Amino acid sequence: MKVLIAKPGLDGHDRGAKVVAHALRDAGVEVVYSGLKRTPEEIVHEAVQEDVDVVGLSILSGAHLPLSRRVLDGLRAQGAGDIRVVVGGIIPPRDVAALTALGVSRVFPMGTPLPEIVTFFAKAAEERRA
Amino acid sequence: MRDARLHAGIPVKPVYGPEDLAGRDPARDIGRPGEYPFTRGIHRHMYRDRLWTMRQYIGFGTPAETNARFKYLMAHGQDALNVAFDLPTQLGLDSDHPSADGEVGRVGMAIDTLADMEDAFAGIPLDRVSVSLTINGMAAPITAMYYAVADKQGAAADRVVTTPQNDILKEFVARGTWIYPVDPSLRLVGDLIEFSARRYPRSNPVSVCGYHIREAGCTTAQEMAYGLAIAEAYIAMMVRRGMDVDDFAPRVSFNFTAWGKIFEEVAKFRAGRRLYARMVRERFGARNPKSCMFRSLIGGGGSAFTVQEPENNIVRGAYIALAGALSGAQTMALPTYDEAYTIPSAKAQLIALRTMQICAEESGAADTADPLAGSYYVEALTNAMEEKILEELAAVERMGGIVEGVRTGAVQAEVARQAYLFEQQLVSGEIPKVAVNTHVGEQPAEADREVELYAFDPRVAETQVAKLARVRRERDARAAEAALRRLTDEARGSTNLMEPIMEAVTAYATLGEICQAMKTVFGEHKEPVKW
Numbered sequence: 285m286k287v288l289i290a291k292p293g294l295d296g297h298d299r300g301a302k303v304v305a306h307a308l309r310d311a312g313v314e315v316v317y318s319g320l321k322r323t324p325e326e327i328v329h330e331a332v333q334e335d336v337d338v339v340g341l342s343i344l345s346g347a348h349l350p351l352s353r354r355v356l357d358g359l360r361a362q363g364a365g366d367i368r369v370v371v372g373g374i375i376p377p378r379d380v381a382a383l384t385a386l387g388v389s390r391v392f393p394m395g396t397p398l399p400e401i402v403t404f405f406a407k408a409a410e411e412r413r414a
Numbered sequence: 415m416r417d418a419r420l421h422a423g424i425p426v427k428p429v430y431g432p433e434d435l436a437g438r439d440p441a442r443d444i445g446r447p448g449e450y451p452f453t454r455g456i457h458r459h460m461y462r463d464r465l466w467t468m469r470q471y472i473g474f475g476t477p478a479e480t481n482a483r484f485k486y487l488m489a490h491g492q493d494a495l496n497v498a499f500d501l502p503t504q505l506g507l508d509s510d511h512p513s514a515d516g517e518v519g520r521v522g523m524a525i526d527t528l529a530d531m532e533d534a535f536a537g538i539p540l541d542r543v544s545v546s547l548t549i550n551g552m553a554a555p556i557t558a559m560y561y562a563v564a565d566k567q568g569a570a571a572d573r574v575v576t577t578p579q580n581d582i583l584k585e586f587v588a589r590g591t592w593i594y595p596v597d598p599s600l601r602l603v604g605d606l607i608e609f610s611a612r613r614y615p616r617s618n619p620v621s622v623c624g625y626h627i628r629e630a631g632c633t634t635a636q637e638m639a640y641g642l643a644i645a646e647a648y649i650a651m652m653v654r655r656g657m658d659v660d661d662f663a664p665r666v667s668f669n670f671t672a673w674g675k676i677f678e679e680v681a682k683f684r685a686g687r688r689l690y691a692r693m694v695r696e697r698f699g700a701r702n703p704k705s706c707m708f709r710s711l712i713g714g715g716g717s718a719f720t721v722q723e724p725e726n727n728i729v730r731g732a733y734i735a736l737a738g739a740l741s742g743a744q745t746m747a748l749p750t751y752d753e754a755y756t757i758p759s760a761k762a763q764l765i766a767l768r769t770m771q772i773c774a775e776e777s778g779a780a781d782t783a784d785p786l787a788g789s790y791y792v793e794a795l796t797n798a799m800e801e802k803i804l805e806e807l808a809a810v811e812r813m814g815g816i817v818e819g820v821r822t823g824a825v826q827a828e829v830a831r832q833a834y835l836f837e838q839q840l841v842s843g844e845i846p847k848v849a850v851n852t853h854v855g856e857q858p859a860e861a862d863r864e865v866e867l868y869a870f871d872p873r874v875a876e877t878q879v880a881k882l883a884r885v886r887r888e889r890d891a892r893a894a895e896a897a898l899r900r901l902t903d904e905a906r907g908s909t910n911l912m913e914p915i916m917e918a919v920t921a922y923a924t925l926g927e928i929c930q931a932m933k934t935v936f937g938e939h940k941e942p943v944k945w
Contacts, residue, residue, distance in 0.1 A: 293501075293513075293516070293517065294501035294502065294504075294505055294507075294513065294514075294517050295501065295590070296585070296588075296589050296590015296591050297589065297590065297630075298590065298630070298830075299588075299629070299630045299631050299717075299830075299833045302631075302830040302833060302834070302945040303631075303830075303833050303834050303837045305945055306830070306831075306834040306945065307834070307837070317943060317945055318943075319941045319943035320590045320941055321505075321590070321941075323513070345501055345517060345520060345521050346520045346521060346757065346870060347516040347517050347520060349516075350515060350516035351516065374754065374755070374756075376755055376756055376867045377755075377867075378867060393721060394721050394754040394755075395720055395721030395722060395754060395850070397841065398837055398838075398840075398841050399841060
């Protein structure tokens, strides 16, 4: 099971992304972390290249809708629409449904317990493999 | 008996007494407020003479919208401003840059040209208010725009009080708004410090931030240690550039958080002031006592705030304000209770301002200088924190110093490790968080949370882009181009770049153009991705 944790856009807050990356690694998941300020296109490319099961996007700037849309569209365009995408960060409640409608598998707003995130990643990766 | 431990890893005893202060010399280590080594605060009478300034962090949308919010808070008694810029501005991208899509005016106000800065401060006399600019990689051009607006308003240069953050080293560690590689980034920090010291002597051209590094996950002792190491790096750089330490150190300021355990926070600042004073005097030979003063904004701490039952964050904010007051803050800013949800509403910002005002005027915390001095616990803790901070400074030395530790990513990796440890302690319940991992009741329905969500208006970007196009059209294109060429030429050398930047700014060159004029020489930073 392999996961890409990515920071799209211009937001430089990476505490959450790194904490999730650590937790997944401790849970036995192979984790690639993109580093800051990647474009959606770079993230799509890396996800396909690395053949990951799940992409976790961390966005705290408020630009989660356009950035997530570009990543999802990009994955579909690459024929990699089966790669699951989850989003974490400062996500206002009203945007959770909008992200889900775009095709995001799950949204983890600020304050989501870490074990819940790890469990979901594992399940999503398993489903994709199956 | 329940175990008690501080964020710095120091165990807390159930009772402290005189035996905990044995072997210390109170006159030498503690002294009096306003006297070296300033353990008890930098002023003799502290808040009796002058209260801390209240400076909520604000900025969103267009400069005109931000201008209106500035005036709203000033009408309610806020006496200083703290400006937030959007991410394209922080990263030197114009509002019409493809990478700015979706980000214009979102987390702060958008600034493309001097025309925007003029609108942001319209009707606000820059010789009478003090303004913090939360800007780092682009601190030189944004501060140049600020100076240009002050000049245009006719403000005397020695009446202009601004504090550009201008702390790029912490951006490499946390927060992430770096642009150029480490060395040219440091050169720009130094150029702004030097230029400001000579031309705008009351400006505070660098605000050294432990705050963001703590928010990114490090401990209290590391927050202070990294902040002190960064300050030392800047001071050493300015001295190497030929400045006398007393010519700029009195205007060096700090930005730290105080969200943790109250007594640990107080001890952190008392120890930090003592260590800083000794460093500036002993290592750099400062003769002016003002050079040795650790003047700090204290506050912030959004990472302490929770999504669960957000109103509880108002109470957390009040404790942060109290910790800040007891720690000897010069300036205070509080996160707003809706921070985990949204860009702050006007109501949330007013509550934060009122919290500070209640702390200042009703609680009695501002009645006397350093009221916790002499407490067995606080004095013992101040000593223990000092030792911990020194241990962390030694760890920085083992990384090759702070600049090298930042360049290789060693500091970033340590901060990420601490963030993960902290999260594990939250999961295990070792660190209690009410309504999160203890006293967790039934969560209220979303509709009952009563957080007013900021309605981001996508027309902000259109307005901003149209204005940018108009400025480009109406400016003297040849003057702008000549100024940008001069900037690129001088970037190749080693002279101070503030003069050519001022020239470019006043010719209405855009921030993106100015950023690019230097990028062609400096290149871009490549992040050492360490976690």
